Amino acid sequence: MRLIVGDVDVEIGSRWRHYKGDALVTVHVRVLTDSTGDDRNDIPGMLFQVKLAVVPAPHAQILEYDTTRTFDVDPDTAELRLRYRNRKVYAVGHGMAADWEFTEGRCTKAYLDPVPAFVVPTIETTGFNKGSAEARSLTLQHLQQIDTHPDAYSTPWTPSSMPLAPGSLTSWNRPKPSAPTAPWRSASPNVPGRRLIG
Known part of the structure; x- marks a missing residue:
């Protein structure tokens, strides 16, 4: 599909590939304006931070994106893959962030987010x-x-492995009405505690 966005001639298209009995779809926005050969002169004919969304046809659905063949190019990529290993992915942006929406437990929309709103808090190492x-x-x-x-x-934890002031363990382990329970401890003695990682 060809469109004019501002003064920029663009094409919105898709590429469908068979993948494990389903289809892997790549959606793109391509600028069709010819380059002048000078980046400064080309700026009026470019698009920056394109907003694009896709929704499935009425009887179709957006399935989980296969990230098992991801190649870790550096330690940071490997760490992120480990940290988010249990998170499902439904879209991947190329040069932009991708996100998705759910309705009644199904992915009903995938879209590009030029400026993601999630801010990672600062951590002191x-x-x-x-x-x-x-x-x-x-x-x-x-x-x-x-x-x-x-x-x-x-x-195994022993009293000698973590020296505490007398009575501090019992007061720490008992939730106070105004203080939240430590994230790795269960509020109930009958429910197993959660792990820090995962």
Whole structure:
């Protein structure tokens, strides 16, 4: 489909590929205006931060995007993939953020978000001595195995392993009406505590 956006001639198109019995669809916006060969002169013929959304046909649906073949090009990418390994992905943006909406448990819309609104809070990091138990416990190799081998990485708690003032453990473990329970402890003694990672 050809459109004129402002003074810019564009094409909105899609490419459909068969994938595991379904279709993998790439939707694009392509600028059709010819380049002058000078980037400064080309600016009026460009589009920046395009807003684009897709919805499935009435009897179709947007399925989860396969991220299992993702290639980690650097440690940051590997860390993000580990951190968000349980999050489902329904769209991927190329040069822009992609997001999606759900209605009654189904993905009903995927769209590009030129300026994502989610802000990651600032974190103050603590450096550990290289090769120490603390430093090793934070490596991706270690963190990736916590789900599959939890017993190999846990140390039984004893009163001597964490010195506390008399009575502090009982007051810490008992939720106070105005204070939230620590995120890794259960408020009820009959419900197992949650893990920090996952």
